Amino acid sequence: MAIKLSSTKNAAAHGLKMTVYGSAGSGKTRLCATTGESTIIISAESGLLSLRGFDIPVIEVKTIGEVKEAYDFLGSHEGRQYQWVCVDSLSEVAEVVLANEKSISRDPRQAYGALQDTMYELIRSFRDLPERNVYFSAKQASEKVDIIETRTVGAISTNVVVGSKQTFTPMLPGAKLGQALPYFTDMIFALRVERDADGNPSRWLQTAPDESYIAKDRSGCLDPFEQPDLATIARKIKGA
Numbered sequence: 001m002a003i004k005l006s007s008t009k010n011a012a013a014h015g016l017k018m019t020v021y022g023s024a025g026s027g028k029t030r031l032c033a034t035t036g037e038s039t040i041i042i043s044a045e046s047g048l049l050s051l052r053g054f055d056i057p058v059i060e061v062k063t064i065g066e067v068k069e070a071y072d073f074l075g076s077h078e079g080r081q082y083q084w085v086c087v088d089s090l091s092e093v094a095e096v097v098l099a100n101e102k103s104i105s106r107d108p109r110q111a112y113g114a115l116q117d118t119m120y121e122l123i124r125s126f127r128d129l130p131e132r133n134v135y136f137s138a139k140q141a142s143e144k145v146d147i148i149e150t151r152t153v154g155a156i157s158t159n160v161v162v163g164s165k166q167t168f169t170p171m172l173p174g175a176k177l178g179q180a181l182p183y184f185t186d187m188i189f190a191l192r193v194e195r196d197a198d199g200n201p202s203r204w205l206q207t208a209p210d211e212s213y214i215a216k217d218r219s220g221c222l223d224p225f226e227q228p229d230l231a232t233i234a235r236k237i238k239g240a
Contacts, residue, residue: 016234017127019090019181020205021138021170022191027203027228028137031191032056032086035133036231039084042070042126044092057082064100064118067093071125074132084133084230087126090181091139094119094172112174119177123184135230136185141171141178168213186218191228203228 022028030050032041041048041058044067048058059070073079087093097118101111127134147163168190172178182188190206190213207217208224219237226233 015129015131016133016187016237017185018134018187018189018233019136019138019170019185020189020191021140021168023140023193026140026191026193028191029088031135031137031228031230032084032088034229034231035084035086035135035234037083037133038081039086040074040079040082041086041088042067042093043088044096045089061093062096064097067096067122071122074126074129082132084135085126085129086135087137089137089139090119090123091171091173093122094174094177097122098173115174116177116180119172120180123181127184133230133234134185138170138172138181140190141169143167143169166212170214182214182216186216188214188216189226190215192225205233 020028020031027050029045029047032039033051033054033056039056041051041056043058043060044062059066059073061067061070074082074085094115098111098115101114101118102108105111105114123136126136143166144164145167146161147165148159149162150157151160152158170178170181170188172181187207192204192206192213193201194204195201204225205228206213206215206225207222209215221237221239222233226236
């Protein structure tokens with residue numbers, strides 16, 4: 001059997017694959033208008049009002065069958081014209097899948113197990129669209145966790161709660177699904193909204209992790225905080 005070799009130098013040519021999560025109203029959907037290239041949105045939400053000033057094609061999906069039809073369209077001659085595919089949002093798509101599974105099985109454990117399998121397949125399918133940039137948005141979950149220190153007195157060690165902190169992650173139904181999401185794409189960014197002393201907001205994409213936010217940038221080309229503009233991020237990565 002002949003082995004076909006490729007090169008890691010061509011990795012970016014296969015398209016950028018990224019996940020962005022943030023709180024409601026942070027601007028995740030608005031990011032779809034910053035690609036600077038032909039874009040199509042797979043929308044499972046009714047929150048496209050922020051894009052009313054643009055003319056971006058949208059496929060609205062309300063059932064798992066419609067999600068699969070949208071994927072099939074992207075593989076057609078007409079669908080291949082789009083350089084960016086924006087799935088907005090994975091959280092809503094997962095809720096559609098879960099509702100479908102619950103209608104099939106009355107056992108919650110079986111429904112969530114089927115949700116995990118179906119979403120893994122869907123995410124991989126969209127992520128692996130050849131020569132396309134794929135942007136997944138997701139809702140943000142927050143959790144308060146204890147800060148624990150180990151203190152030793154003599155030969156006895158004791159864990160002591162010394163405080164707490166808020167952590168932020170992508171939100172998907174099912175604990176395992178949410179934990180697995182960061183491993184599917186090369187980049188996962190937190191869309192942060194910060195306000196100055198006068199209450200004026202500024203938005204940033206956090207590309208590096210800290211104690212509170214999950215984030216990663218496998219390209220190594222981005223600053224820890226970037227302007228929320230997908231065209232600029234693509235140029236920095238592909239230019240490098």
